[in-house]
Amino acid sequence: MSDLRYLFFIGCTIPYRVTNYEVSARKTFAKLGIELVEMSDFNCCGLPVDPASHEMMMVLAARNLCLAEQQGLDIITLCTGCAGTLRKVNRALKEEKELRNRVNEYLSKVGMEFKGTIEAKHFIHVLKEDVGFDRIKDSIRKPLAGLKVAEHCGCHLLRPTKIFGWDDPENPEVLKGLIELTGAECLDYMDEPECCGYTIIAIDDKVALQLTREKLQHIKMAGAQAMVTVCPSCHLMFDMQQSRIERAFNEKFELPVLHFPQLLGLAMGLGPDELALGDLRVSPSKILEALKIV
Amino acid sequence: MADKPEMPKMNAETLKLDPSFKYEVMKEHDGETLKVCFQCGSCTSSCPTARFSTSYRPRTILRMAQLGLRRKVLESQTLWLCTACFTCTDRCPQNVEVANVLRVLRNLAVKKGQIPGIFTELASNIYATGYVYKIPEMRLRKRAELGLPPLPKANLDGVDKLIELAGGRKLLKSAEVR
Structure with a gap:
């Protein structure tokens, strides 16, 4: 049995519309010896309904944590929202006795109990803490020398610092470190740790798209050829909404947005088809040509 | 896509102060810190939404909640423009759980039937x-x-x-x- 064995929490957004993220993650994780155990039962992490009902968010998250406890495995996710929520609720239930009692009261009605025996991790925590940079470096076959990218880590992996505290929220370094292992250069840009706007797009799309647009502007200004994300929702804003932003503001970006496993996969020598690069809305053909991959 | 989300009309009823409102907020999970906000404005100046919205101002909402402007807070459409990025919480010098207090307010609005x-x-x-x-x-x-x-x-x-x-x-x- 592998020491890198996790329960794979896929979440809702990835199967709904960002399958290429899952495809590339499964391929690259296998190369790193990460074993994904499929869940037979799961539900939404709870985050989307938190603004309307914190209590509902908590029971939904707690139910997933209980399922992982029953299997005796730590959770791995590809989504910063899922990871952030499960991590936050796990910690609150472990630390706040009154809250745990209340939630366990609900859970007992469906034959479950929160015990606090597992952890929930985003895969970039797993890569840094469990896999380790050395093992990733050993997996690189075609370093992406000369490629300039910008990272967007996503709010729910960074803040509130009091809960997460594993990266500097004003100057996040973990994803940057991982990107540099691929041989690509990761550029700094203005307001780097700022939000993508996804959570309010259904409330006020004008404000949400202006947040996304501003980040795209700053990234272009820094001279990046591509952007790298680790969250399906952030990715939808920067990739899928990019042409809409271009039309709405009469501005051209043409900035490819790769999921980190796609970037890592290219550096491991996997082909663009294996990494489902063709499913990206903004074509990455220019960077593939520059890297002499196609 | 309204630039100025609809605000409840400013009549005497909406502006009535209800001193019990803050206690209602403070007894909810993560709502306790509303009482220590001293109105410095770090939240609003850090807020990405506030840069592009003409009406969303976290500091203002917190002050209205402290004062007990129950209806003005709970019926305001701007309450829903928080992206939950938690930059305000991180930068608050008073350790006010700004984003969580705002979430408590949205949850209370839902209880009053205001549900987007x-x-x-x-x-x-x-x-x-x-x-x-x-x-x-x-x-x-x-x-x-x-x-x-x-x-x-x-x-x-x-x-x-x-x-x-x-x-x-x-x-x-x-x-x-x-």
Whole structure:
């Protein structure tokens, strides 16, 4: 049995519309010896309904944590929202006795109990803490020398610092470190740790798209050829909404947005088809040509 | 896409101060720190939404809550423009859980029946399918074509019971309630 064995929490957004993220993650994780155990039962992490009902968010998250406890495995996710929520609720239930009692009261009605025996991790925590940079470096076959990218880590992996505290929220370094292992250069840009706007797009799309647009502007200004994300929702804003932003503001970006496993996969020598690069809305053909991959 | 989200009319009723309101907020999970906000404005100046919205100002909302402007706070559409990025919470010199206090206020607005349609939609999807989105058949077929394993399914008997126990029934479309 592998020491890198996790329960794979896929979440809702990835199967709904960002399958290429899952495809590339499964391929690259296998190369790193990460074993994904499929869940037979799961539900939404709870985050989307938190603004309307914190209590509902908590029971939904707690139910997933209980399922992982029953299997005796730590959770791995590809989504910063899922990871952030499960991590936050796990910690609150472990630390706040009154809250745990209340939630366990609900859970007992469906034959479950929160015990606090597992952890929930985003895969970039797993890569840094469990896999380790050395093992990733050993997996690189075609370093992406000369490629300039910008990272967007996503709010729910960074803040509130009091809960997460594993990266500097004003100057996040973990994803940057991982990107540099691929041989690509990761550029700094203005307001780097700022939000993508996804959570309010259904409330006020004008404000949400202006947040996304501003980040795209700053990234272009820094001279990046591509952007790298680790969250399906952030990715939808920067990739899928990019042409809409271009039309709405009469501005051209043409900035490819790769999921980190796609970037890592290219550096491991996997082909663009294996990494489902063709499913990206903004074509990455220019960077593939520059890297002499196609 | 309104630039200025609708604000409740400023009549005597809306402006009535209710000193008990702050205690209502403070007794909710993570709502306690409302009392220590000293109005420096670090939250508003750090807020990405505030840069582009003409009406969303976290500091103003917190002050209105402290003063007890219950209706003006809970009926305001701007309350829903928080992206939950938690930059305000991180930068608050008083350790006010700004984003959480704002979430408590939105949760209270829901209890008073102010629910933006999107949340009814999302909650009903979870209740009916376990997922927050209704995933089309076509997507499931595409998974198989790509060689991906089938999607895990939620045991809905557990999920719907928990949602009801947690008071989520009011968020559901009536057609979804079993």
